[in-house]
Amino acid sequence: MPCLPLLLPLLLLALSALALPSPPRPPLLKERVLPPRTWHPLSRAPPAHTLRLRLALAQPRMQDLHSQLLERSDPAHPHYGRWMSKAEVEALAAPAPESVDAVEEWLAAAGVDLRGAERSPAGDALTLTLPVALAEALLSTEYHLFAHRTTGEHIVRTTEYSLPRSVHAHIRSVQPTTLFSRPRALRSPLHALQPTAFHALDQAAGALSEASSCKSLVTPACLQSLYATAGYAASANATALGITGYLEQYANAEDLQEFYRGYAESAVGSSFQTVLINGGQNTQTASAAGTEANLDTQYAGALTYPVPNTFYSTGGSPPFTPDDAESSNTNEPYADWLAYVLALDELPAVVSTSYGDDEQTVPESYAQTVCDQFAQLGARGVSVIFASGDFGVGPSASECYSNDGANRAMFIPNFPASCPFVTTVGATTSSGPEVAAGFSGGGFSNYFPQPSYQASAVASFLSTLGSEYTGLYNASGRAYPDVSAQGENFLIYVGGYPGSVDGTSCSAPTFASIITLLNDALVRAGKPTLGFLNPFLYGAGLAGLTDITSGSNAGCGTKGFQAGEGWDPVTGLGTPVFTTLRALAGA
Incomplete structure (x- = not known):
């Protein structure tokens, strides 16, 4: 048996070791x-x-919110149209x-x-x-x-x-x-209209009300004819439309009136409400007039008058002090806008956004978070509409590679267009028939799985596509666009002068305006607004869309996907027919 003097130091050493604090665990x-x-x-x-x-x-309860949203958006479900209150959504979020x-x-x-x-x-x-x-x-x-x-x-x-x-x-x-990410406006630069050509258009103003005139120059009247809203008289009180503005894009009031005088005479004297968010501005000089902001507000206002329209001008998040590092706030803007609107008790029934960026420049965790905030809006009965992008399946071939270290060739999906809780709008051109615009963004998300509401439609397309482009896209991802609308040669006023623009930035507010009119008819009939649109569009509303079967969206050094019968990642399910959609929605 060891002697006590020998055991005592060992015991004291053990006790002192126990008394020492554990080293901090690394993050x-x-x-x-x-x-x-x-x-x-x-x-x-x-x-x-x-x-x-x-x-x-x-x-922890976000999946419950997703389930509630899909139930209330499904026309076949007994809870259809029973949109949640702000408090109910916040409890699940x-x-x-x-x-x-x-x-x-x-x-x-x-x-x-x-x-x-x-x-x-x-x-x-x-x-x-x-x-x-x-x-x-x-x-x-x-x-x-x-x-x-x-x-x-x-x-x-x-x-x-x-x-x-x-x-x-x-x-x-x-x-x-x-x-x-660097969110960008999804439209082309402004193309000036030559005075002689513009004068000839003014002389033929009556012809601009025909759907066929969309082949040469798009105006509100030709869209009203093409998408069957001509003659519908909306209310000033039933519903509302929101338009988002970012990147110092200012909607000019004088340009709006000039546009109305030529192409929406009944709306002359009316305007949109401007809401400033996080340092957003409302600069009204002609030189500050924004092509994107003017495009969105001029067409939304002309197509939905007298429905109230709100333009959200979102700036950087104050407080911000420019320094040698950055000259402006570079926080991603959707989060600032979402933080503002989710705090509101009353929301517009439709919100249109014509901005986006490459999905892979947005970390997946952040994309999931933002997408879930769009789901919160949908659960409260808001139709969240995004442009699909203007680079087809991706930009130039030299940029179509993964950014994960593998450097593999791939198509480049767009975000937030790839979020499954928004309705994404691609672009068409011409009329009689419409065809896909070559720049129309479309493809498959690498972040979000394919939602059930579109599984059947996408499966039909993939069976036709076969092995073409295998490995360049995620066949099990959320597929977009969902629908489409005209996107080329839109006449607008900027800085006092007429011009024309192209892009899915044209398509998104056009489709959003059609949905706004549908909501107007529904509310006046004592029914709820459409809210999150996709389950309706892929189901009961499908017959109210004109299938676009020709054209493709080139990109990444390829001809891109081909439009065809049924859903395709160029024009989605097709373009809207207001009168048919109204009947299908029960208004």
């Missing part, structure tokens, strides 16, 4: 990306540079209390003053204004200044970040970190 990697080829790092970000850091918290507690304890321990934090209505997002130095410490990362190889723009981003184990499972995403 867990949350997200890592490769910067897109179009961005290259310049230097470390200035430590004092201010970031608007948005933390999206885990939402809310994080678990333990998630809130864990995140707040972590932030407080790190010295973050939570009194200045902004909280979303459902409590699922926390926004903090922090210097880069503190953000780096929180996220165990390093921020760098990146420059865009083509435009020279600068942004402050990181390629990876980590979170403590105590909060890792409680947070969905943190941005701006790995988000390199």
